[in-house]
Amino acid sequence: MHLACPAFATAVWLAALSLGAQEQPPPPPPPPPPANRPERPAAAPRRTRRPEEPQFDEAAVQRGKDLLVARCGFCHGSNARGGSSGPDLTRSTLVQEDENGKQLGEFLLVGRPEKNMPKFELAPQEVSDLATFLHSTIYQIGNRDLYQILDIVTGDPKAGEAFFQGRGGCVSCHSASGDLKGVGARYEPATLQERMLMPRAGRRRGPPGERGSPPWAEPNAVKATVTLPAGESLTGALVRLTDFDVTIYDPGTRQMRSWLRKDGLPKVVMMDPLQAHVDMLRRWTDDDMRNMTAFLAGLK
Ligand code: HEC
Ligand code: HEC
Structure with a gap:
């Protein structure tokens, strides 16, 4: 995996740390960070890929990145996270819902000239590279956020259970001995937490082409x-x-x-049917989330 972006290096490092922690003895503490960049380690150790991690064609990601810097970076920033005059493309619903460049390509052909978004006539390959770059960036951002809050080892499963039965209101739809029985064995903790936070988004995420059925055909x-x-x-x-x-x-x-x-x-x-989860997304505290993940991870 190409580690061009320091934020992603952090994500990988955190991922390696948290995933390593539940399988092996705790890794040694990270080296002290450079004084001027307190949270970023100098180099990211290699890690093994999680099995469900989408694979992005690295060459396409790089081509897409170069193209973005050259053609879009002036307005949207050289990392697509927003710039002098264009919005953050990783937060754009249009980009998030794009499938392999299809919607992005259609949009680019027209642009929004009245709002200073020019139209672009790009080759299909170029659109697809841009889309691959944007999707891989979105994936990295989503996972960095997940890994930063993921600390399964220190969560308290008893407190998680109390929250599950009580304040969390989970038992109105779930049961630890019913539908969620064995959920801790079905998913790795990282995936489990993702499913708990956003049961819908988790399933739709993935490299273009591997998204299963359309959203309306999902049971939820x-x-x-x-x-x-x-x-x-x-x-x-x-x-x-x-x-x-x-x-x-x-x-x-x-x-x-x-x-x-x-x-x-x-x-x-x-x-x-997932409204409760959508509403909850704003209410989770770090502690509740850690404890709940610890509790669910123990349902084997
Ligand atoms: C001259 C500045 C400029 C350039 C260059 C530019 N954009 Fe934009 N872009 C904008 C602005 C401004 C908007 C917001 C338009 C609006 O408010 O509806 C926008 C909106 C978008 C959106 C829609 C976001 C949404 O969800 O509404 C996408 C996608 C997008 N740009 C992609 C690109 C891509 C890809 C490139 C390069 C090929 C590019 N833009 C180049 C200024 C620019
Ligand atoms: C109003 C109903 C409702 C409430 C309340 C609710 N959920 Fe869910 N939950 C669902 C539905 C529906 C699904 C989707 C089930 C599926 O996709 O198989 C789901 C999925 C999940 C999943 C993923 C299961 C899987 O197998 O992928 C987890 C974990 C989960 N919920 C945990 C919780 C926790 C923890 C709480 C309480 C903090 C909670 N839920 C509250 C309805 C609810």
Whole structure:
């Protein structure tokens, strides 16, 4: 893996530290950091890849990076994290939802000239390289954040269990001896924590092309109930909702159904089975998270 970016070096180092810690005796303490960069070790030790880690073509990442610096860096920053006049591309929903350059390429062809985002006519290969670079950057950022909060060894499983049964409200949907039985054996702790924090995002993340089914075909897709003027109501996974139409998918019959809408009719009510997790994302404290991960990791 090419370690061009110091932030990523930190991520790898933290990952090596936390993953190493639960499999082997604790690693020796890291060397004292250079005085002017308190949190960044000088060099990242090598580590083994986690099995579920997406593989990004390194050459494509590098080409994408060069292209970004040359063509986009002036506005979006040379690392895509935002610059003098363009937003942080790693936080762009358009980029995050992009599949192998498809959506990015379509966007670039048009740009948003009225908002100072020029249009670009790039070769398909160039778009795909740019996308690979952006996706790998997003992946690294996501994982750095995860590893920084991940400290399984010091979490208190008893406190985690108390939170699970009590304040956390987890038992309204889960049970340690039911659906979450053996969850600690199913996932490595890092993945487990990721699943706990964002059960949906975790599954959709991955290199382009390896994303499985579309989001609405997932068992935990956002549901929509459409109530027709005659009173009949139908529920299915939400595929599309605008002011002008709505489409739902019924996994039982594998049927798509669409209706035109006008003035908010037919009425659509949405329900996200993972809403509790979305809401919780803002409420987790570091301690609760560590303790819960320790508790769940022990459910073997
Ligand atoms: C001259 C400055 C400039 C350059 C050069 C530029 N951009 Fe932008 N870009 C912007 C601005 C400004 C916006 C925000 C537009 C808005 O507010 O809707 C933007 C928005 C975007 C967005 C949409 C973000 C979102 O979610 O709405 C993407 C994707 C993007 N740029 C990609 C690129 C790529 C890739 C390149 C290089 C090939 C590039 N841009 C070059 C200025 C620039
Ligand atoms: C309102 C219901 C609800 C609540 C409350 C809830 N969850 Fe979940 N949780 C879900 C759903 C739905 C899933 C998705 C299950 C799946 O994808 O198989 C899920 C998935 C998970 C997963 C991943 C399981 C797997 O096998 O991938 C973990 C771990 C988890 N939740 C832990 C928790 C914890 C810890 C709490 C309490 C702090 C909690 N959940 C609260 C509904 C809930």
